[in-house]
Amino acid sequence: MPxxxxxxxxxxxxxxxxxxxxxxxxxxxxxxxxGVENPGVISLAAGLVDPGSLPVExxxxxxxxxxxxxxxxxxxxxxxxxxxxxxxxxxxxGHLARLEGCSVEDLGIDAEQLILTTGSQxxxxxxxxxxxxxxxxxxxxxxxYFVFLGVLNGLNACTIAVDTDENGMDPDALEAxxxxxxxxxxxxxxxLIYLVSYYENPTGLCLSAARRERIVEIAKRxxxxxxxxxxxxxxxxxxxxxxxxxxxxxxxxxxxxxVILAQTFSKSFSPxxxxxxxxxxxxxxxxxxxRKGNEDFGSANFNQHLIATVMQRxxxxxxxxxxxxxxxNKRDCMLRAIDTHFAGIEGVTWVHPHGGxxxxxxxxxxxxxxxxxxxxxxxxxxEGVMYVPGELCYGGEKASRPSHQxxxxxxxxxxxxLDEGTRRLANAVRAVV
Amino acid sequence: MPxxxxxxxxxxxxxxxxxxxxxxxxxxxxxxxxGVENPGVISLAAGLVDPGSLPVExxxxxxxxxxxxxxxxxxxxxxxxxxxxxxxxxxxxGHLARLEGCSVEDLGIDAEQLILTTGSQxxxxxxxxxxxxxxxxxxxxxxxYFVFLGVLNGLNACTIAVDTDENGMDPDALEAxxxxxxxxxxxxxxxLIYLVSYYENPTGLCLSAARRERIVEIAKRxxxxxxxxxxxxxxxxxxxxxxxxxxxxxxxxxxxxxVILAQTFSKSFSPxxxxxxxxxxxxxxxxxxxRKGNEDFGSANFNQHLIATVMQRxxxxxxxxxxxxxxxNKRDCMLRAIDTHFAGIEGVTWVHPHGGxxxxxxxxxxxxxxxxxxxxxxxxxxEGVMYVPGELCYGGEKASRPSHQxxxxxxxxxxxxLDEGTRRLANAVRAVV
Numbered sequence: 001m002p003x004x005x006x007x008x009x010x011x012x013x014x015x016x017x018x019x020x021x022x023x024x025x026x027x028x029x030x031x032x033x034x035g036v037e038n039p040g041v042i043s044l045a046a047g048l049v050d051p052g053s054l055p056v057e058x059x060x061x062x063x064x065x066x067x068x069x070x071x072x073x074x075x076x077x078x079x080x081x082x083x084x085x086x087x088x089x090x091x092x093x094g095h096l097a098r099l100e101g102c103s104v105e106d107l108g109i110d111a112e113q114l115i116l117t118t119g120s121q122x123x124x125x126x127x128x129x130x131x132x133x134x135x136x137x138x139x140x141x142x143x144x145y146f147v148f149l150g151v152l153n154g155l156n157a158c159t160i161a162v163d164t165d166e167n168g169m170d171p172d173a174l175e176a177x178x179x180x181x182x183x184x185x186x187x188x189x190x191x192l193i194y195l196v197s198y199y200e201n202p203t204g205l206c207l208s209a210a211r212r213e214r215i216v217e218i219a220k221r222x223x224x225x226x227x228x229x230x231x232x233x234x235x236x237x238x239x240x241x242x243x244x245x246x247x248x249x250x251x252x253x254x255x256x257x258x259v260i261l262a263q264t265f266s267k268s269f270s271p272x273x274x275x276x277x278x279x280x281x282x283x284x285x286x287x288x289x290x291r292k293g294n295e296d297f298g299s300a301n302f303n304q305h306l307i308a309t310v311m312q313r314x315x316x317x318x319x320x321x322x323x324x325x326x327x328x329n330k331r332d333c334m335l336r337a338i339d340t341h342f343a344g345i346e347g348v349t350w351v352h353p354h355g356g357x358x359x360x361x362x363x364x365x366x367x368x369x370x371x372x373x374x375x376x377x378x379x380x381x382x383e384g385v386m387y388v389p390g391e392l393c394y395g396g397e398k399a400s401r402p403s404h405q406x407x408x409x410x411x412x413x414x415x416x417x418l419d420e421g422t423r424r425l426a427n428a429v430r431a432v433v
Numbered sequence: 434m435p436x437x438x439x440x441x442x443x444x445x446x447x448x449x450x451x452x453x454x455x456x457x458x459x460x461x462x463x464x465x466x467x468g469v470e471n472p473g474v475i476s477l478a479a480g481l482v483d484p485g486s487l488p489v490e491x492x493x494x495x496x497x498x499x500x501x502x503x504x505x506x507x508x509x510x511x512x513x514x515x516x517x518x519x520x521x522x523x524x525x526x527g528h529l530a531r532l533e534g535c536s537v538e539d540l541g542i543d544a545e546q547l548i549l550t551t552g553s554q555x556x557x558x559x560x561x562x563x564x565x566x567x568x569x570x571x572x573x574x575x576x577x578y579f580v581f582l583g584v585l586n587g588l589n590a591c592t593i594a595v596d597t598d599e600n601g602m603d604p605d606a607l608e609a610x611x612x613x614x615x616x617x618x619x620x621x622x623x624x625l626i627y628l629v630s631y632y633e634n635p636t637g638l639c640l641s642a643a644r645r646e647r648i649v650e651i652a653k654r655x656x657x658x659x660x661x662x663x664x665x666x667x668x669x670x671x672x673x674x675x676x677x678x679x680x681x682x683x684x685x686x687x688x689x690x691x692v693i694l695a696q697t698f699s700k701s702f703s704p705x706x707x708x709x710x711x712x713x714x715x716x717x718x719x720x721x722x723x724r725k726g727n728e729d730f731g732s733a734n735f736n737q738h739l740i741a742t743v744m745q746r747x748x749x750x751x752x753x754x755x756x757x758x759x760x761x762n763k764r765d766c767m768l769r770a771i772d773t774h775f776a777g778i779e780g781v782t783w784v785h786p787h788g789g790x791x792x793x794x795x796x797x798x799x800x801x802x803x804x805x806x807x808x809x810x811x812x813x814x815x816e817g818v819m820y821v822p823g824e825l826c827y828g829g830e831k832a833s834r835p836s837h838q839x840x841x842x843x844x845x846x847x848x849x850x851l852d853e854g855t856r857r858l859a860n861a862v863r864a865v866v
Contacts, residue, residue, distance in 0.1 A: 011690055014716050015624065015659035020563040025719065026515070026726035048512050056506040063496050073489040077703040079481050082459070118551055118729040125728050130453040147730065154727045191448065226448035257444055270510040272734040283447050286458065293459035294587045295558050296551040297580065300733050301705040 018134075023154040026147055027392050042421035045386040047201070047357060048271070048412035053326040055269055055310070055319050062309040066302075080301030082293045084116025084277070088308040092277060095311065099237065100251055108256050113280050115288055118299045120235055120264035120276030123288075125151050126295070127231055127260055127278070130287040131191045132157045138192040139177060141169040143360075143393035143405070145201045145233065148194060152395070158189070159395030166351075168207030169195060171214040178222050188225040193218075197249050199236040199356025202393045202407035206354070209246055216252040216259060223258070227283070230259045236356040238268040238320050241328035243354030250279065257281045265307055267357070268320050273303045327357070327410070330418060334359055334410040337422035345429055357411040360390075363404045363429065370403055374432045382431070383424035451567075456587035459580055460825050475854035478819040480634070480790060481704070481845035486759040488702055488743070488752050495742040499735075513734030515726045517549025517710070521741040525710060528744065532670065533684055541689050546713050548721055551732045553668055553697035553709030556721075558584050559728070560664055560693055560711070563720040564624045565590045571625040572610060574602040576793075576826035576838070578634045578666065581627060585828070591622070592828030599784075601640030602628060604647040611655050621658040626651075630682050632669040632789025635826045635840035639787065642679055649685040649692060656691070660716070663692045669789040671701040671753055674761035676787030683712065690714045698740055700790070701753050706736045760790070760843070763851060767792055767843040770855035778862055790844040793823075796837045796862065803836055807865045815864070816857035 031045045067073045083089070089111040097104045117123040128148075132138065134156035140149070142161035152159050160181075163173040174193070181187050193215065197207050207215075219228045232249040253259035264276035280288055292298070310316050335352060338359065342348050347364035369375055369389045379385050390405025408425070410418055464478045500506045516522070522544040530537045550556040561581075565571065567589035573582070575594035585592050593614075596606040607626070614620050626648065630640050640648075652661045665682040686692040697709035713721055725731070743749050768785060771792065775781050780797035802808055802822045812818050823838025841858070843851055 011653060011656050011688075012659050014564070014662070014720075016720055017562065017564055017566045017569075019566075020720045020724060023720075023723045023727055025723050026730060051507040051511060054507045054510040056500065056503050056510070059506070059510060060500050063500065067489065067493050067496065070489050073492070074484040074487045077487040077489065077492060077705040078484060079699075079704040118732060122729040129450065131447070131450055133450045133452075136450075151727045154724070220444060223444050226445050229447070255444075266512075270735070271512040272510040274729070274731070274733040287447075287449055287453045287456075290456045290458050291453060291587070294456055294584045295728065296555040296707070297459060298707070299551060300707040300736055302703070303733055303736070 018156070019154060022156045024150060026150045027388070031386065031388065040384060041380065042385045042417050042424065043412055044408040044410075044418075044421050044425065045388045046412050047409055049267060049357075050323075050326055050330065050411060052414065053323045055315075058310055058315040058319050059270065059306070061315065062306050062313065065309055065313070066305055076302045076305040078301065080298050080304060082298045083289050084114070084299065085301060085304040085308060086111065088116060088304045088311075089114040089277075091308050091311045096279070100248065109279060112285060113282065115278050115280060115285075115292065116299055116304050117276045117278065117292070118296070119266050119271070119274045120233065120262045120278070121147065122292075122295075122299070123262050123276050123278035124148055124231070124233060126288050126291050127262075127284075128152060128155055128157070128192070130284065130291050131229065135189060137181065137186065137190045138194055138395075139174060139190065140194045140395045141196070141200065142396065143202055143390060144194065144395065145196050146388070146392040148233070149393070149395050161394055161396030161400075164203075164205070166205060167211055168197075168200065168205055169211065169215065171211050171218060174215065175218055178218070187222070190222075190228060193228065193230045194233065195230060195249060196233045196235070197237070198234055198246065199239060199353055199358075201236070201356065202358050202388065202390065203360040204351045204353025204356050204358050206243070206246055207249070212247065212249045213252045216249060219258050227258065229281075231262065232259055233262045235262065235264050235267060237263060239324065239327060239357070240355040241324055241331060257283070260284065268323060269307065269310070269316065273306065274299070275303050275307050330410040330415060331359075333415040334408070334418045334422060337419040341423045341426035342429070345426065345433065348429070357409050359408045359410065361406045361408055363406070365404055367404050367429070367432070369406050375428055378431050379425055379428040383428045385421045385424040385428065387425065451589070452587065455589045457583060459583045460821070464819065464821065473817060474813065475818045475850050475857065476845055477841040477843075477851075477854050477858065478821045479845050480842055482700060482790075483756075483759055483763065483844060483847075485847065486756045488748075491743055491748040491752050492703065492739070494748065495739050495746065498742055498746070499738055509735045509738040511734065513731050513737060515731045516722050517547070517732065518734060518737035518741060519544065521549060521737045521744075522547040524741050524744045529712070533681065542712060545718060546689075546715065548711050548713060548718075548725065549732055549737050550709045550711065550725070551729070552699050552704070552707045553666065553695045553711070554580065555725075555728075555732070556695050556709050556711035557581055557664070557666060559721050559724050560695075560717075561585060561588055561590070561625070563717065563724050564662065568622060570614065570619065570623045571627055571828075572607060572623065573627045573828045574629070574633065575829065576635055576823060577627065577828065578629050579821070579825040581666070582826070582828050594827055594829030594833075597636075597638070599638060600644055601630075601633065601638055602644065602648065604644050604651060607648065608651055611651070620655070623655070623661060626661065626663045627666065628663060628682060629666045629668070630670070631667055631679065632672060632786055632791070634669070634789065635791050635821065635823065636793040637784050637786025637789050637791045639676070639679055640682070645680065645682045646685045649682060652691050660691065662714075664695065665692055666695045668695065668697050668700060670696060672757065672760060672790070673788040674757055674764060690716070693717065701756060702740065702743070702749065706739065707732070708736050708740050763843040763848055764792075766848040767841070767851045767855060770852040774856045774859035775862070778859065778866065781862070790842050792841045792843065794839045794841055796839070798837055800837050800862070800865070802839050808861055811864050812858055812861040816861045818854045818857040818861065820858065
């Protein structure tokens with residue numbers, strides 16, 4: 001037999017797939033783990049939600065109802081379908097109609113176009129997986145949600161950063177990129193425009209209504225080789241504390257062919273249940289469901305029925321109101337803390353967000369904020385406070401990424417800790433200035 | 434501007450990724466949906482579990498405990514980690530030790546090597562994703578679990594079917610394939626040997642202990658270019674009704690470097706909670722967790738704590754005993770029904786399974802069982818009974834796949850329906866014979 005290796009030799013190394021080699025550890029995994037494991041450090045980093053606002057009583061009530069009757073209990077403990085529980089998808093049509101300010105009929109979709117996933121993260125990942133080959137292009141705001149950038153990198157996609165200002169992604173800059181890509185003969189590789197449309201993670205800014213409409217028009221007009229999709233990540237849509245109620249990007253897509261909408265119950269209800277959902281143009285239903293069939297053939301049926309019960313019993317809307325009140329208070333507390341503790345440090349600016357979980361802070365140009373920077377080490381190891389380095393939130397060329405910004409979250413910590421964390425952070429900035 | 438498409442034109446078609454184009458609708462999605470939507474048809478197809486044996490009271494008790502205290506309730510409604518709840522991973526070490534018949538210390542692993550997933554399906558899919566590039570080779574039993582074949586096809590992997598007999602995959606045939614692949618210069622593409630080690634889905638057969646040991650030895654010896662992994666799918670391990678207690682394939686991998694073990698609570702407890710898990714050789718921890726970080730950064734934390742509580746309170750083992758009793762009875766009922774209703778139909782044989790959920794039936798050579806065959810149509814449309822066509826369960830060359838077999842499940846239907854479904858199936862066979 002043509003075998004030479006003896007059993008006492010060390011085995012050779014594994015040989016991983018290209019996809020594994022493209023995949024880096026998600027910084028969010030690292031930060032979430034740090035948050036869970038180091039209760040002494042104040043985390044202005046983790047996107048964990050406020051423990052105090054988690055729906056304990058609502059969950060008790062819904063679970064009691066789900067399990068009260070043996071027959072019903074067995075239904076929810078059984079397998080569901082790949083696409084997700086029909087009862088929740090039906091509820092979601094009403095929910096979306098309320099958010100869009102229209103009737104269910106005027107939504108122009110049916111429950112078949114809804115898919116339930118393990119958080120909206122799985123939905124975003126499935127969309128990318130179904131559309132993007134290595135080298136394909138996704139246009140993203142600069143900065144944008146770093147976890148989705150990780151997903152794109154894991155597919156060896158090419159991310160191109162589009163300039164943004166206080167109204168979100170600039171449509172003129174978007175169009176300029178498309179013109180440039182067409183001139184370079186690369187327009188056929190452009191598959192997606194990714195937008196976090198409400199209280200962007202990390203900046204807290206909203207895309208203005210006028211820009212929403214223009215970007216949909218641009219996506220349709222630039223669908224020359226194939227359909228160019230807009231992936232609207234509306235994770236923070238319901239987390240509005242003040243400021244205008246904005247229509248979704250999806251709402252401007254009259255034909256329902258070009259915008260893919262992702263939403264979730266992780267922020268507005270409970271992330272521990274991991275129920276997210278997406279609204280799909282008809283052409284994408286089978287591709288996304290088939291990919292999900294391979295990945296897990298369905299998320300937890302029990303959890304989907306739990307959320308459906310919460311909505312049916314009218315427990316959801318009042319809970320969201322409570323959540324909003326709580327985060328509004330925490331946002332105010334954090335902004336006050338920044339005013340207080342950063343007073344007198346020159347060249348520091350920050351965004352006042354009207355929703356979401358984040359305050360985006362810009363330090364003087366020379367002050368690096370990355371994981372290996374003196375500031376991060378001073379903050380984490382000396383002061384005991386963590387943040388998300390802003391450079392993680394940029395796609396495009398590495399060299400051109402700003403590295404003097406921070407995403408500060410008021411999500412997980414209670415008000416007194418927000419104040420103390422901000423004080424520690426200001427100390428760290430002063431120490432390395 | 435170089436734009437010609439007017440907004441009234443129809444938009445062009447989407448352009449999907451290669452991976453989407455490789456992916457077919459999972460037959461299981463189709464069959465599960467049929468099972469859910471057509472309560473009139475008796476399903477000997479769906480791998481749904483027995484509703485009567487679902488753990489209603491156990492779940493009530495565990496949920497009551499989880500939610501009794503506000504602080505604890507908030508912990509389980511919060512995000513968990515990508516790898517899964519530490520408390521359940523710790524419990525699982527004890528559980529595995531009991532199954533292996535050794536102490537936790539003698540397991541030779543720690544909780545870091547355990548990852549919690551959305552059913553074991555997500556674990557299998559993650560392993561394939563991290564190891565397999567298009568064209569890479571996975572050796573599988575003939576027949577084997579068709580859903581995993583779908584996962585492999587979705588990666589454009591090459592599946593090679595290895596002959597099996599009543600003792601499972603034949604190690605001589607496995608080695609002959611490896612010799613042939615080496616001669617063809619393709620050994621460097623061989624990444625995985627996939628085994629359903631207990632009560633194989635679809636055949637109900639077990640790999641014999643001697644073969645388990647030999648296959649591990651073969652995997653190590655043939656790790657010439659890189660580590661050749663064995664992926665042991667032990668989904669039905671705890672579903673033993675009689676016959677010997679077999680050691681796992683994983684147990685024969687003394688160095689814990691070559692065998693990846695997948696298990697689940699879907700069959701032994703509740704599929705609606707979607708909690709599966711895997712045991713990883715150390716080199717695979719980061720690759721699998723990183724891929725999961727991209728896919729969903731963690732399955733439902735609530736559900737993991739629920740299962741942990743069930744185990745901590747000693748509710749799990751007695752429940753598994755009840756489940757076993759119930760399925761043993763249903764298996765006996767189905768075998769009796771086959772004896773009765775197939776009496777006098779020539780050339781029909783079937784396997785007597787000692788565990789799992791399936792009876793594998795072979796019809797005369799000429800009698801096709803596929804979705805488009807006269808038999809399937811007669812069974813589904815005229816008689817009102819569904820089964821899984823055997824041809825779905827074969828990898829390798831399409832032309833060489835047997836097409837006269839059926840997987841019959843006694844999982845979901847109650848005894849009287851099993852009898853009636855078997856009667857209908859025998860009628861369908863008689864009608865097309």
